[in-house]
Each structure stands twice: as C-alpha cells, then as structure tokens.
Amino acid sequence: MRELSPEDLGFIARVASRLDITNYKLTGGEPLVREDIVSIVREIRPYASSISMTTNGSLLKKYARALVEAGLDYANVSLHSLKPSVFHEITGGKLEPVLEGIREALDSGLELKLDFLLLKHNRDEVESILDFASSMGVSINLIELIPLGMGREEWSRLHESLDPVVKMLEKKAVKKTVKEFQNRPTYILPSGIAVTVIRGYGNPDMCRACTRIRLTPDGRLKTCIFRNDNLVDAWDAIKSRDEEKLAELIREANKRREPFFKTRV
Numbered sequence: 203m204r205e206l207s208p209e210d211l212g213f214i215a216r217v218a219s220r221l222d223i224t225n226y227k228l229t230g231g232e233p234l235v236r237e238d239i240v241s242i243v244r245e246i247r248p249y250a251s252s253i254s255m256t257t258n259g260s261l262l263k264k265y266a267r268a269l270v271e272a273g274l275d276y277a278n279v280s281l282h283s284l285k286p287s288v289f290h291e292i293t294g295g296k297l298e299p300v301l302e303g304i305r306e307a308l309d310s311g312l313e314l315k316l317d318f319l320l321l322k323h324n325r326d327e328v329e330s331i332l333d334f335a336s337s338m339g340v341s342i343n344l345i346e347l348i349p350l351g352m353g354r355e356e357w358s359r360l361h362e363s364l365d366p367v368v369k370m371l372e373k374k375a376v377k378k379t380v381k382e383f384q385n386r387p388t389y390i391l392p393s394g395i396a397v398t399v400i401r402g403y404g405n406p407d408m409c410r411a412c413t414r415i416r417l418t419p420d421g422r423l424k425t426c427i428f429r430n431d432n433l434v435d436a437w438d439a440i441k442s443r444d445e446e447k448l449a450e451l452i453r454e455a456n457k458r459r460e461p462f463f464k465t466r467v
C-alpha cells in the first residue's frame with residue numbers, strides 16, 4: 203500500500219507554502235498510530251504557521267512531550283465520556299490512558315481542546331464534561347453526530363439533538379460569540395472556558411466558509427470529507443519531487459472545491 207513518508211510531507215508543505223497554504227491539521231484514523239508522527243511534525247514545521255492534531259488521546263502520554271518539541275501547536279482530544287464503561291461502549295478503548303494523555307499534554311505545555319460527540323449513550327454527561335473541561339482550563343467542542351456511513355436505524359439509535367444543550371448554554375454563558383461566515387456559536391462559561399457547538403452536517407454556513415483541502419496518506423488531494431469522486435492523485439509528483447507539477451495539482455484540486463451542502467438539510 204502507498205504511504206507518504208515524513209520527508210514527502212515536508213516536500214508537500216514546502217510547495218504548499220508557496221501557495222499560501224500554511225495551516226495544518228493532522229487527522230486520521232488516528233495520527234498517533236504512526237510511529238514517525240514526531241518526524242512528520244518536524245518536517246512540516248518550517249513551512250507551517252500552525253500545526254494541530256485530532257487524536258483519540260490513547261497514545262498521547264507517549265508522544266506529547268516530543269510532539270511539543272517538534273513544533274505541534276495544539277491538539278483536539280476526543281473525550282466522549284468520563285465513565286469507563288460508556289467510554290468503552292462508544293470507542294472500544296480505555297478511558298484512563300486518555301486521561302493520562304491529557305494530563306501529560308498539559309504538563310508538556312501543549313494547548314488542548316476537547317471534542318465531545320453527543321450521543322444517546324452520553325447525553326447525561328454534558329454537565330460533567332463541562333465541569334471536567336473547566337477544572338482543566340481547556341475549551342471544548344460539543345459536536346452533533348454526522349450520519350456518515352450509517353443507515354437510518356443506526357442513526358436513530360445513536361443520534362441525540364444538541365438543541366437542549368444549546369438552551370442550557372444560552373442561560374449559563376457569560377458571553378456568546380458567533381464565528382463569522384461559519385455561523386458557529388461559542389459560549390464562554392463563568393469558569394472562562396469556551397464551548398463551541400458544532401453542527402457540520404447539512405450546514406451550508408460551514409460549507410460556505412470551508413477552505414480545507416485534505417491529503418490522504420496515499421498522496422491524493424481530497425476536496426471535501428464527503429466526496430471521493432473528484433480526488434486529485436499527486437503521488438507521482440510528490441515522489442519525483444516535481445515542485446511545479448505538485449503546485450499545478452494543488453491548484454487543480456482547489457478549482458474542484460465547492461460547498462457540499464448548498465442548502466440546509
């Protein structure tokens with residue numbers, strides 16, 4: 203299977219910086235399962251104005267300090283429950299290593315944000331996760347489930363609306379801001395932490411403001427998380443270190459980008 207190396211990613215970042223692409227988010231799957239993740243951050247760093255990561259946190263304890271030294275600016279850590287059994291039911295993993303990873307990351311000086319996906323399983327945990335985030339002094343995203351790759355039955359078994367949570371935040375917050383373009387509300391709680399409500403699915407406001415291009419591990423440029431029908435294969439240009447060709451392919455992918463949701467679903 204094709205897989206880009208840290209040096210390939212450094213080359214891509216160098217070419218992309220010529221096109222003013224300088225903000226990076228390392229996602230997955232789970233980015234920390236790559237044993238060369240620290241080298242990846244190190245290779246991208248000279249060409250990046252920011253590098254962040256989305257992680258399930260289970261390996262964060264092992265890598266946090268080295269990632270900070272390599273130049274990672276911040277990380278989003280998924281924390282969907284504070285109850286070990288519910289956490290296991292949702293993720294299949296163990297809660298304790300994630301909590302240890304969060305502590306180690308904060309001790310290492312890494313800025314963190316928590317991601318809490320609201321589900322039927324954890325709908326009674328919103329208050330406790332907000333208290334936990336407040337006690338750690340970290341901000342949190344409350345995220346509504348996206349029905350990606352699931353049938354109607356599974357969706358209704360899992361999905362929980364954020365509406366009651368938003369009502370609670372409207373009462374509790376000392377300040378509310380709404381991100382321009384994305385129309386995404388952020389509430390500041392009395393503890394000082396920021397709580398952002400994310401409803402990405404079927405949301406034309408998010409798509410209108412979307413400036414992202416994804417790069418798959420096998421070297422394809424992906425113009426939208428929901429689309430696999432207009433990928434741009436950059437593997438050959440990357441592997442032959444053809445700067446002009448790669449710049450042309452990035453421009454081509456950019457031309458193919460368009461809002462996925464043009465009306466509210």
Ligand code: SF4
Pocket residue numbers: 402408409410412413414425426427428460461462463
């Ligand atoms: S265009 Fe695609 S990737 Fe961008 S916000 Fe919309 S759904 Fe997400």
